[in-house]
Amino acid sequence: MSSPVFEEATRRRLTPQQAETVGKLTAAAAEVLDESGFDGLTVRLVAKRAGVAPATAYTYFSSKSHLVAELFWRKLVDGVHEPDPEADRLTRVTTVLRQLALLVEDEGQLAGAVTSALLGADPDVAHLRLRVGGFIRSRVVQALGTSPSESDDELVEALEMLYSGALVRAGMGYETYAHIADRLVAAATRLLDG
Numbered sequence: 001m002s003s004p005v006f007e008e009a010t011r012r013r014l015t016p017q018q019a020e021t022v023g024k025l026t027a028a029a030a031e032v033l034d035e036s037g038f039d040g041l042t043v044r045l046v047a048k049r050a051g052v053a054p055a056t057a058y059t060y061f062s063s064k065s066h067l068v069a070e071l072f073w074r075k076l077v078d079g080v081h082e083p084d085p086e087a088d089r090l091t092r093v094t095t096v097l098r099q100l101a102l103l104v105e106d107e108g109q110l111a112g113a114v115t116s117a118l119l120g121a122d123p124d125v126a127h128l129r130l131r132v133g134g135f136i137r138s139r140v141v142q143a144l145g146t147s148p149s150e151s152d153d154e155l156v157e158a159l160e161m162l163y164s165g166a167l168v169r170a171g172m173g174y175e176t177y178a179h180i181a182d183r184l185v186a187a188a189t190r191l192l193d194g
Contacts, residue, residue, distance in 0.1 A: 022060050024050040026071045030110070033068065038113035043067060062124045068117035069128040072110070076135060079103050083143040090192055092143040093159065094185045100136065100163055101170070101181035111171050136160065155191075162187050 014022060028050035033041050041064045047057035061067040080099045083092035104111040118129050140159050146152070162184060170180040 018060075021050075021052060021056065022070075025052060025057055025060060025067065026074060029067045029071050030107075033071075033110060033113055034108045037109045038064070038068065038116050041068070041113070063120070063122050065117040065120040065122050066124040066128070068110075068113045069125045069132075072104075072114045072117070073128050073132060073135075075103055075107075075110075076132060080135075080139055083139070089143070089145050090189060092145065093140070093192060094188055096139045096143040097159070097163055097184050097188050098181045100139075101166060101184050102177055105177035105181075111167075111177075115168075115171050136163070158191060159188060162191070 025046055029041065029046045032046050032049055036045070043057050043061055043064055044054045046064075046067060047054045050057070061070065080096060080103065083096055085092075087095070104114065117125060118132070137156060137160065140156055144152070144155065166180045166184040166187075169175055170177045175183070
């Protein structure tokens, strides 16, 4: 975890040792979440699993929602890559959307937990929610091949709505993430080719 993204928590900049502690906490959160679900997840339980004092864990994470939001943020940054500038526009956009749709496919309880966490009122979660939205928007704009000042805001918003609506459908269990990814790519292709 040498990426600068992981060295900055929502509350403050981190030293390498602090970043390591946060890494242990998020790894433990993934394990506990997988075993106990969002309802069974607590910051104390995660701290115990990570071998960290609960008070230390609370210096980094204000709530279990904050912890899950951070876990998702890290997966997002690791799993959704900059579009290949050599690829054509449609391939760039559909690749980014597919990466977004499949991000939590094999993560058991994470998909539902992220939905619950990101909809919460915790100010630290609100901060991460803005970072997540900004990151997704930047990847979509990069994929479209325009700079933010030149981008077609309506097209970017339409692609964001396609993505968020698709993930809600998958999160509600209507379809698998793999099937949603395929449908999302088909919808984006229609939108871009239309």
